[in-house]
Amino acid sequence: MTSQAGSPLAKAARAEPSAHDPVWDAEPAAHHPVRAEPARPGDLGAVEALARALVPGAGVPRLRDAWVARAADAVVGYLDVRRISDEAHVLAVGVDPAHRRRGVATRLLSAALADVQIVHLEVRVSNLPARRLYAVLGFEEVGVRSGYYADGEDAVLLTRRAA
Ligand SMILES: CC(C)(COP(=O)(O)OP(=O)(O)OC[C@H]1O[C@@H](n2cnc3c(N)ncnc32)[C@H](O)[C@@H]1OP(=O)(O)O)[C@@H](O)C(=O)NCCC(=O)NCCS
Numbered sequence: 001m002t003s004q005a006g007s008p009l010a011k012a013a014r015a016e017p018s019a020h021d022p023v024w025d026a027e028p029a030a031h032h033p034v035r036a037e038p039a040r041p042g043d044l045g046a047v048e049a050l051a052r053a054l055v056p057g058a059g060v061p062r063l064r065d066a067w068v069a070r071a072a073d074a075v076v077g078y079l080d081v082r083r084i085s086d087e088a089h090v091l092a093v094g095v096d097p098a099h100r101r102r103g104v105a106t107r108l109l110s111a112a113l114a115d116v117q118i119v120h121l122e123v124r125v126s127n128l129p130a131r132r133l134y135a136v137l138g139f140e141e142v143g144v145r146s147g148y149y150a151d152g153e154d155a156v157l158l159t160r161r162a163a
Pocket residue numbers: 054055091092093094095096099100101102103104105106107123127128129130132133134136
């Protein structure tokens with residue numbers, strides 16, 4: 001069996017109680033304890049509102065394999081991902097601006113993808129914060145898809161393989 005013990009995602013996951021726990025706690029700021037957990041059907045409205053606020057014209061997340069970051073009762077981040085066996089395709093990740101740079105996206109990705117062997121995603125070439133986030137988590141830029149987005153911007157293709 002392939003091991004990914006040394007991967008950045010695995011290391012990030014090990015820094016928290018357990019990425020395999022269905023629900024776990026993180027504390028990115030003392031006044032904002034945040035839980036990362038699989039999305040529930042009742043989260044759809046909050047995730048949709050957050051997605052539309054962050055990315056105008058964004059599609060409605062499907063939530064089948066999605067995770068959310070919750071501060072008290074508020075959804076402050078989401079990860080929309082399609083999983084097929086031990087592969088995953090990240091469709092979207094977003095964090096409320098008031099909760100950024102506190103590790104929320106890192107924790108969502110680490111928890112949701114810790115047991116995945118191969119992860120694929122696309123990101124706008126201009127989205128330098130997201131490209132930095134993915135680089136820190138061990139994703140490699142493997143190509144460019146020209147004119148991928150509706151406005152004509154190119155997408156960078158990224159892959160993370162378990163070590
Ligand atoms: C990209 C995004 C999801 C990051 O969420 P986040 O919770 O702030 O990310 P994290 O706190 O986990 O950041 C982890 C690391 O990524 C990098 N990073 C994240 N945001 C960054 C920024 N604005 N500028 C530079 N590096 C950044 C840093 O290395 C950061 O570590 P550090 O804070 O210790 O320096 C968030 O900015 C967002 O929602 N953007 C709008 C939606 C979007 O573009 N989504 C991605 C494409 S689908």
